[in-house]
Amino acid sequence: MKTWKRLFGCLLAGTMLLSLAACGSNDSPADDQAAAQLQEETAPPADTAGNTAAPEASAGENTADSGSVLVVYYSASGHTKTVAGYIAQATGGDIFEITPVEPYTDDDLNWSDSDSRVTREHEDESLRDVELTTTEVENWDSYDTVFIGYPIWWGIAAWPVDGFVEANDFTGKTVIPFCTSSSSGLGQSGELLAELAGTGDWQDGERFRSSASQEDVNEWVDSLGLSAE
Incomplete structure (x- = not known):
């Protein structure tokens, strides 16, 4: 038991x-x-190959410490930013974003509103002196070629670009403007910026449609002989 x-x-x-x-x-x-x-x-986010992706450069910062090509841009709605990114990839260049202290909102950019910020600035040139977060580029002297991109506003470069151009010395640099626009061409925007700068070897630029593809941009960059090896 x-x-x-x-x-x-x-x-x-x-x-x-x-x-x-x-x-x-x-x-x-x-x-x-x-x-x-x-x-x-x-x-951290990963790219499609499973590698850790580098964080996107913030406004006023370079993606690398130095290099021979710099892509400077101001983008109001993202189209110019996209093209700038394609150019940087194609050339192996660094990126610098021009950023207003007071960013433009969708309402500010409503050109059909007679009281919107961009309309008032268009009608009164004294209002176009847009304060920027910074105009200083780290290792500025190391760049031989500078791309400058912007949207077209009333046939000219968006005026936030003016402050950056005026604040920097382009002596000894090849400067290549580019713009994004749904209909308007580059016009005299590049020439007017060259006059504003007073220095630098300013080249003929290129206009891209708002929905420009990377293939379109690469084809143009290839024609310049600046593609990354």
């Missing part, structure tokens, strides 16, 4: 141990999944 009770007790203890082990195995996957999800949410 005692032997049977002892055997029963052993079987009961074994059953309890198996139950505890089963509970533990059910908890572990849930904990692992939560940890993996947390790691995924906090990890």
